Amino acid sequence: MxxxxxxxxxxxxxxxxxxxxxxxxxxxxxxxxxxxxxxxxxxxxxxxxxxxxxxxxxxxxxxxxxxxxxxxxxxxxxxxxAKSKYPEHFAEAAEVETQAAAIREYAPLLVPGLLQTADYARAVCRAYQPTAPEDEIEKLVTARIERTRLLDDPTVPLLWAVIDEAALRRVTGGREVMAEALRHIVGLARRSRVIVQVLPFGAGAHASMEGSIKLMDFEDAPPLIYFESVGTGRLEDDPATVRHQRFTYELLTASALPPQKSLALIEGIAEDYLHEDHP
Incomplete structure (x- = not known):
């Protein structure tokens, strides 16, 4: 045989x-x-x-x-x-992401990768690797921006992001970079390509204070969740774990501002950056 x-x-x-x-x-x-x-x-x-x-x-x-x-x-x-252009701890998650029908993500500290601009991504990558050669940083930025092409399709995947207000207020790359990054998010949402909610400081304690959430659903495969911390990451398909994280995400959406109010807040913060009114 x-x-x-x-x-x-x-x-x-x-x-x-x-x-x-x-x-x-x-x-x-x-x-x-x-x-x-x-x-x-x-x-x-x-x-x-x-x-x-x-x-x-x-x-x-x-x-x-x-x-x-x-x-x-x-x-x-x-x-x-296993060869990948992405960091080893994230490579599998990046590959799986391309096959997802829906992605639901809570970002507590930075703009989600799929919503980043090149300048914002460059500032993040440089902060992660302050002594790396410039060409290495550019490779990382290019790979990250290539991921955003998932959103070129008008409908798939569904991307629903809950972004903590802290991520919007942290000046990453400078005020102009932040203004561009936030306007980019608003543009995608205004075109009905993504759903974005802001979890405001006023929400107080919430269900995911210990970290981020990334849930991925597929047409013909069980859902996955991606856990990430500094320099490490893993995918999990345990049904009980996925159910718990999905419930946590639902609690976050309930605590967050509605989409229209979220976009108004993001636009206001972007204007503050441009006019140097950001505290």
């Missing part, structure tokens, strides 16, 4: 690797749930690997080769499929 074929690096490595995983699993007579049990993951996780939604990590590649008897096929091709 023929084994998996070598992948064409000019094609989509993750998609091809996922297809080969499905063929190898079916040849072994295993369901997604059964294979997941042997790897101590869920059946839906195996489905996401096969669909190319999730990246195959080296530890899973090794186990798959052992369980499916594929030599070192998955280990050899895992590295090619």
């Amino acid at each position: 023929p084994g998996p074929k070598d992948l064409d690096p000019s094609s989509s490595p993750r998609a091809l690797l996922g297809a080969e995983l499905r063929h190898a699993r079916e040849r072994a007579g295993l369901s997604q749930e059964e294979l997941g049990q042997r790897l101590f993951v869920s059946g839906s996780f195996i489905g996401q690997l096969e669909a190319g939604t999730r990246r195959m990590q080296p530890e899973y590649a090794r186990l798959l080769d052992e369980v499916l008897g594929t030599g070192n096929f998955f280990q050899r091709h895992c590295r090619a499929a």
Whole structure:
């Protein structure tokens, strides 16, 4: 019986690797749930690997080769499929984001990446890496702005962002940069491309004071949540965890200003930046 074929690096490595995983699993007579049990993951996780939604990590590649008897096929091709222009801790989340039907995000400290302008992104990247060469910063900025092209489609994905007032008030890159960044957000919202709410200081204590939230829903796969902290990040598909985070997000939207009042506040802060009235 023929084994998996070598992948064409000019094609989509993750998609091809996922297809080969499905063929190898079916040849072994295993369901997604059964294979997941042997790897101590869920059946839906195996489905996401096969669909190319999730990246195959080296530890899973090794186990798959052992369980499916594929030599070192998955280990050899895992590295090619994992190549990314994004920081390692965020690479998988950035790839998954492109396949999401809906993204709901709470940003407590900075403008969400999908809503950033190039100058704002440049200021953030430079703050993260103050001693990095300029060309490295520009690579990061280019990759971040390329992500925003997701919004070129007029309807998909749905992007619903709750932005803390603190993110709007923190002067990142200077007043002109902030004014441009906030006007960009307003423009997207006025064109009905995104839904934006501001969580004002006046809301007081709220359900997500300990960090950000990023929920992603898909047409044909279980939802995912992305957890991020300084230099680290992970995707989680545990249903109970996702349900809890979704409830937290719903509480945030209830505490935030309605969309129209949110846009009015953002526009007002942008004008303050331009006229140097920002406290």
